[in-house]
Amino acid sequence: MRTFFTYLKGDKVIWMITLILSLFSLVSVYSFTPILARGDSGTEGFLLKHVMMVFSGFVIMFYVHNINFKYYSRISQILIWVSVILLFVTLVAGVRINAAERWLEIPVLNIKFQTSDFAKVVLIVFVARMLTINRDKFHDFREGIVPILIPVGLVIGLIVTQNLSTAVLIFGLTLILFFIAKVPFKYIFGIVGGAIAAFGLMILLAKANPDLLPRLETWMNRFTSHSSEDPRKQWQINNAMMAIDNGGLLGKGPGNGQMKHIIPEAYADFVYASFIEEFGSMGGGVLLLMYMMLLFRGIRIASKCESVFGSLMVIGLCLNLVFMAFINMAVCTKIIPVTGQNMPLISMGGTSTWFTFISLGIILSVSRSVEEEVIKQEGNTVRTDLNEEKGGSYAVA
Numbered sequence: 001m002r003t004f005f006t007y008l009k010g011d012k013v014i015w016m017i018t019l020i021l022s023l024f025s026l027v028s029v030y031s032f033t034p035i036l037a038r039g040d041s042g043t044e045g046f047l048l049k050h051v052m053m054v055f056s057g058f059v060i061m062f063y064v065h066n067i068n069f070k071y072y073s074r075i076s077q078i079l080i081w082v083s084v085i086l087l088f089v090t091l092v093a094g095v096r097i098n099a100a101e102r103w104l105e106i107p108v109l110n111i112k113f114q115t116s117d118f119a120k121v122v123l124i125v126f127v128a129r130m131l132t133i134n135r136d137k138f139h140d141f142r143e144g145i146v147p148i149l150i151p152v153g154l155v156i157g158l159i160v161t162q163n164l165s166t167a168v169l170i171f172g173l174t175l176i177l178f179f180i181a182k183v184p185f186k187y188i189f190g191i192v193g194g195a196i197a198a199f200g201l202m203i204l205l206a207k208a209n210p211d212l213l214p215r216l217e218t219w220m221n222r223f224t225s226h227s228s229e230d231p232r233k234q235w236q237i238n239n240a241m242m243a244i245d246n247g248g249l250l251g252k253g254p255g256n257g258q259m260k261h262i263i264p265e266a267y268a269d270f271v272y273a274s275f276i277e278e279f280g281s282m283g284g285g286v287l288l289l290m291y292m293m294l295l296f297r298g299i300r301i302a303s304k305c306e307s308v309f310g311s312l313m314v315i316g317l318c319l320n321l322v323f324m325a326f327i328n329m330a331v332c333t334k335i336i337p338v339t340g341q342n343m344p345l346i347s348m349g350g351t352s353t354w355f356t357f358i359s360l361g362i363i364l365s366v367s368r369s370v371e372e373e374v375i376k377q378e379g380n381t382v383r384t385d386l387n388e389e390k391g392g393s394y395a396v397a
Helices: 012-036 044-065 070-093 115-133 141-160 164-180 185-208 216-227 235-247 271-304 308-332 351-396
Strands: 095-097 100-106 111-114
Touching: 012 044, 012 271, 012 351, 044 351, 070 100, 070 115, 070 141, 070 308, 111 115, 111 351, 115 141, 115 164, 115 308, 115 351, 141 164, 141 185, 164 185, 164 308, 235 271, 235 308, 271 308, 271 351, 308 351
Parallel strands: none
Antiparallel strands: 095 100, 100 111
């Protein structure tokens, strides 16, 4: 085991959390294969595909964590505009799944690629870079803040028409990074006010031109159904709550859950409810603990990193993963309306799985750099102490 870990640099706890959550996801996806196959005999294909996505994700994570994290600052300058182009292409010619155009299909490979996942990771890295570079210019809104807001606004604007929850999540993460970077409060409040006004104007325009926000009615139905007492409007979430209730303390066991056959997207949007039905509230508690530990380790890495860019990037990427998990949990427990956010490393996903591993790899890259710096400082301290001892012995002689 020690020999194995010598190849894995960075925070070992994050490596273990990733491994544990991935193993949970393999068991969970296996229990969903009868539903995914819709009664066909070839259920193993879905599990094999997920195994390959997870295995390749670990390979990607390994290589990403071995790259100096400062490299991601430079490449984000290019990738941010690549993501804007991809989001625009998705909006114009994206693949429609579940009444939303959020995917591009990669030719030849026949893989559907969710461009918002790519854009979200790139944007966090880019914002961390720009906040670091412009930290001495925050007093000047036009020079210090606007260059950051332009790409943020473009990404959110291209995502919001098809995926409101992701757009809100990106906006929230950006504000948190602004706060941590000590952007003046007057600018943060101004940005929030401007965003609310812009979204309100967009809704008013959508009333006259429904094509502007094709999913506006869906959003409104989700909000009204969440507060409604009509069982027909809360059919989806009530089934999720029933799944949690059926799970009890220890659950029905892997593959024995029944509500997953009824709940739409039980392997994605409502995976937490399905997971608790089979693994019990104790299993659900373990998931919560894993994500809380991930958040704690991320904050610990950020606090020890001497690079402002590295600290901001770790906080942004870590909060993105943890917030997605908490949102999924909150939806399944009827705390917030249905959003469509998956649970990282647990929900069955395609390319989104890769971007989760890329995020973790970047976090570990920063952690690896922190560890190397600590070892270097300890080595310098030892050499200094030895030199002082030698000097002292000579002096005595």
